Amino acid sequence: MANITKKVSWSSRADEAGAPGEGTPLLNGSEPRLSRQLSGGGNIFQIGRLSTVDLEEEMTSEEDSLRGRPKEIPHNEKLLSLKYESLDYDNIENQLFLEEERRMSHMGFRCLEISRWVVCGLIGFLTGLIACFIDIAVEELAGFKYQVVKENIEKFTEVGGLSISLILWAVLNSAIVMIGSVIVAFFEPIAAGSGIPQIKCYLNGVKIPRVVRLKTLMVKVGGVICSVVGGLAVGKEGPMIHSGAVVAAGVSQGRSTSLKRDFKIFEYFRRDTEKRDFVSAGAAAGVSAAFGAPVGGVLFSLEEGASFWNQMLTWRIFFASMISTFTLNFFLSIYHKNPGDLSNPGLINFGRFETDTVAYNLYEIPLFIAMGAIGGLLGALFNQLNYWLTIFRIRYVHRPCLQVMEAMLVAAVTATVSFTMIYFSNDCQPLGPEHTEEYPLQLFCADGEYNSMATAFFNTPERSVRSLFHNQPGTYNPLTLGLFTLTYFFLACWTYGLAVSAGVFIPSLLIGAAWGRLFGILLAAITSTGSIWAVPGKYALIGAAAQLGGIVRMTLSLTVIMVEATGNVTYGLPIMLVLMTAKIVGDYFVEGLYDIHIKLQSVPFLHWEAPATSHWLTAREVMSSPVTCLNRVEKVGTIVDILSNTSTNHNGFPVVMEVTASEAPPKLCGLILRSQLIVLLKHKVFVELARTRLTQRKLQLKDFRDAYPRFPPIQSIHVSQDERECMMDLTEFMNATPYTVPQETSLPRVFKLFRALGLRHLVVVDDSNQVVGLVTRKDLARYHLGKHGLEELQLAQT
């Protein structure tokens, strides 16, 4: 994997973009394009210097070749990849759109609003169903696996030869993980990991290719079941968030491009603005289903994704979350043969903390804060190790078969380590009267006792967390917990980033719960008398929060999620403190895990504010120029040539008024997108044809919606030589009132406008309203605050 060096140069030669001999594919005409003639002929205005390019996702021919595995993966976090496009969160208010809106009655808007609620209800319902399916599948399959292994171990404990049990366990795990890894690595690599970084990016406004497709969902669901059943140190909660987002993107469009089915409903929602709103709802529904935390879900969506806060949208998100928890709850209650009991929501259930038994006091707060700091440190260590590991993986483990082998290796090692730990542990505990342990392993313990290490290792991680939270004091001995923390920490760190669908929430919680409980036990040993210290479960909870906070660095939403998942509001305050401490301590060393992975993908992620010291910069310095502008009535050939020019793959073109006299410079009058031009070319909306074919149906918004979101590449559109001479009138289709800023606007001001409105293109004009540049996401994401002040990232054509 060669490091990406093809940097876009910042030359000042005005003619560079149009220089001949660049090998532009000319599918639509045999005559070689004379770019000098074009740029000199007054048809295209090349204003200023050079340009950031802005690649289209839907370049399907290119895309397909990259499908299996992109050949060049950037692994330098000082780069910004050009392959990521922005979502268009701003409505394209062209004449067609305005006409449609004006035709709509008040009743029409109300129906639309109702259908938004219906869609959100559906999203919640389906997300809940998927969560339910994953949960039941994992429960059944893992139950079966553990039963088989347990019987085998019991058999061989008596007769000797436990190594056979070990091999059985390791092979079983590897085989299951192999299935999960193969579907991910070979069929849909984007389904790897928890999906949270991808959804974060999507909600931030970056279009990540293939992230919300049906195929991704199916691979994700299959993959997560395999990796959890396969005994990896993973959770099934992160992938739920991704699944919810995919469900939302699918349901809201009323069709599936993969299945080639169009239900002809929700056509109004076929644009980025609406779709992104629904994806927020889907992500929230996913969180809600995963943790039984509807409010936490809403806050997650807002914390990660919102730019402009809209009350109605938030309510809809809330509704989706609610329905999702509700659905999951309902079906699980049937599965657990207790139909109708809705009191135990969520995929993970930490069990209730009753205040009476586990109260906390003021003098415990410093202890909690200390635990937060430990969590921050351990989290930073985790992230740093995983960062190095990811760099290593990008360099050396990029082929699918290697990835599958690594996953299998990790599965086998996990099983082996677990087995060894259990084997050498002599921590025997009496079986409680309620038999709360699902698969108690007796091993070498006396009758009526079980191996305590096995409750941590020989179990799904969710159950282990619950045991650590709620088992009676004295259930674990400190050595067991210490060893478990140590091994699980490295296993989890190794596991995250494998080519399997898997979340990092549960492993983090488990590590934290283990050392937290250890902390509690040690504390109780030191202060032998006090009864308040005697509840190690409380410290397990705090430790879990600290560790998770140290790794993912969320605060607000995570607090609420933890509170909702434990069903106890009283612990809100200490959890908040712990999460904040963990974040502050962790941020001192290294970024959060998701942010690290986002940076390693070179995604142009926009933060909440412009870097603090960026008041020096103005729009003039930041913008891309020259900008390729189009005339209001433009020659078809010119448009085709511009769109075909792969070296400057712009997606938005300012439209300017025709030049009438040479001294009057052209003024901005609109903005048109590549996708719109493609649709216009496809439908041959040419002025000349309109004259001859008067009866021809007028192009409608529906045509644009039908093409959304996979617009065909320009290469697939045939334009004859005659047609090249025709003219296209863009007046009706361009956004006549694009947002503009003057050249002197400071970067923070540009940033604020861009971020708050979720723009994709922001036109920079001079004081006579002439186009001088264009600001896109990459121009803004380029600047970031490094250790030595403001740094500028390079753009890479990956």
Add this chain to the structure above:
Amino acid sequence: MANITKKVSWSSRADEAGAPGEGTPLLNGSEPRLSRQLSGGGNIFQIGRLSTVDLEEEMTSEEDSLRGRPKEIPHNEKLLSLKYESLDYDNIENQLFLEEERRMSHMGFRCLEISRWVVCGLIGFLTGLIACFIDIAVEELAGFKYQVVKENIEKFTEVGGLSISLILWAVLNSAIVMIGSVIVAFFEPIAAGSGIPQIKCYLNGVKIPRVVRLKTLMVKVGGVICSVVGGLAVGKEGPMIHSGAVVAAGVSQGRSTSLKRDFKIFEYFRRDTEKRDFVSAGAAAGVSAAFGAPVGGVLFSLEEGASFWNQMLTWRIFFASMISTFTLNFFLSIYHKNPGDLSNPGLINFGRFETDTVAYNLYEIPLFIAMGAIGGLLGALFNQLNYWLTIFRIRYVHRPCLQVMEAMLVAAVTATVSFTMIYFSNDCQPLGPEHTEEYPLQLFCADGEYNSMATAFFNTPERSVRSLFHNQPGTYNPLTLGLFTLTYFFLACWTYGLAVSAGVFIPSLLIGAAWGRLFGILLAAITSTGSIWAVPGKYALIGAAAQLGGIVRMTLSLTVIMVEATGNVTYGLPIMLVLMTAKIVGDYFVEGLYDIHIKLQSVPFLHWEAPATSHWLTAREVMSSPVTCLNRVEKVGTIVDILSNTSTNHNGFPVVMEVTASEAPPKLCGLILRSQLIVLLKHKVFVELARTRLTQRKLQLKDFRDAYPRFPPIQSIHVSQDERECMMDLTEFMNATPYTVPQETSLPRVFKLFRALGLRHLVVVDDSNQVVGLVTRKDLARYHLGKHGLEELQLAQT
């Protein structure tokens, strides 16, 4: 008060604004102003048609005369008052500001960020302290009062002559309420009510005069103690939100204008942008202290106030909330002689609902939804009655002494009704072993029993709510609850809007809890066998949520508040459903209580989105014109005249480039505010003087900050006749890059930009960047969706 009829006319005469003889006060020159000369002389550009005026709050001379009681109160919700100004949430990026920002190092920004956190911590701490003070004061005083009355009643129960007890009770209540009402009515009328509508407006971006002053806070705190102790049907929770906001506005400025103390700290925060952010934190801290709901507080601030969601800001808000709950908790734990126990947060404590005893089941959901609908209906009735009552009050009860008398009357009636109800009630209940009742009244009951009606009436409302939630089944008989609901409903409705500081949360909860419990009891009676129906406390909770939701129509934040206040996450789902149902049902009839009061105040409140069917309108139709523009270098006399013109009291002036040749029209080059011009005039920043006094200190940002927020009126600035001939160079001081939109921009698009960025002035330009109009808050708030489609409100100069 006479209905306001002075409507701003929509004339098309371009010279109207400058017509002579309008009696403009000319304090600064003896020569009568020749406005024709001005408007014709090319100095001021009057472009287009007419204008919305935009009054300055800080017109102190006028303001003082209006102080005690504005003489004309608009009571028509079809008007928009011109007396409310916008906050400037957009930074004024002039050269001074940019220079300061550029001088600041990375370290400087970090310090600033830390001081923001410190301020938020202080806000939380002080808000918690105030809540603690109110709580303890109410507890002590109410305890004393009830003790006195109780002893008196016990004395006279035996000897007869209970009417003396009644009189004692009524007089005691009236006297206490009188104190509270006098300070509100005579000293600070803005402190009346819960303050939530005012804070909603402030967070929405409307500057409500005197709402965040120290005096308001003191009156509010004193007033709320009096009204709760005085036995009115009120709560102390709403006022906490207002108190938190005042604390925030005060602390963040590092000085008190009322006390004339300037601590010379936090000077950077002396502008609307920062202040509004801190006020959000204060409001959240208030909610957090009131209900022990830090997350609910954050969501309240966001639901009511946020426009642009900023992660760092949200975290700071969260921190303030957290500290606030924590402080309150800590001091209350000391007061309750249980120091260090932090498990019972909040002013109101609903008591924990334990899941084991009060589980709910799927088939109860329809019942809950039905209760939500009942809550919505009753809430709508409450709001409608209160609306009529408010109209009546505006017309006939507007003099302070009348208001005090009304408050006293309500207090006396409340006592009388309570007494009568208790007197005629024969619902005796045995005293429990734990004596959970604070002031059990035996009255005519047998020994060892107490009057059940008295637990509802003879108690602070908070305690009554808790009793209704948690008392054992059978504690209340249905007749008691029915009568109580009925009387308390009307009492609470009558009480809201009195000239006392008082919240509506607790009365709403109490009404709802009463009928909810009644509902539960009836249900248990019908389905005699099932044990799950036998918990009326559960229905009391749902009823309380339904009633509160029906009145105030909050959903997301209220759900979280209820969940946090009851300490039980399990009830999140039914509470959400109930609140949504209540909102949908209630909205069908009438708006929420706070919105009604905001509308009656004619506040230009901006909703989340433009009205649905407003795509017809463009910026051209919406904007105010002609706009008074200034030259970049402008004559002092002209500026003074413009600022002194009371008929068109603009606050923002587009600055245009000088006209050099007659054919080139002037282009927009900046925007300057009235407040900035006033400071410039006050410091005599004239071009001529700068030449003569070269050593003079350059005007700095500090001078503007010192003047913030109470800029002197133009009348207080003396400009001599010679000085009138001087010139002022505005280049350095104007915002050189104001946001602009083209004339054709649709209203929803203008609205989105305006709302998302919290603008105060939005310049409308034509395609050559010439000013054609100005959009302010009132221009946007004017349009709303009525029963018959889009309606336009009139502007009133009140």
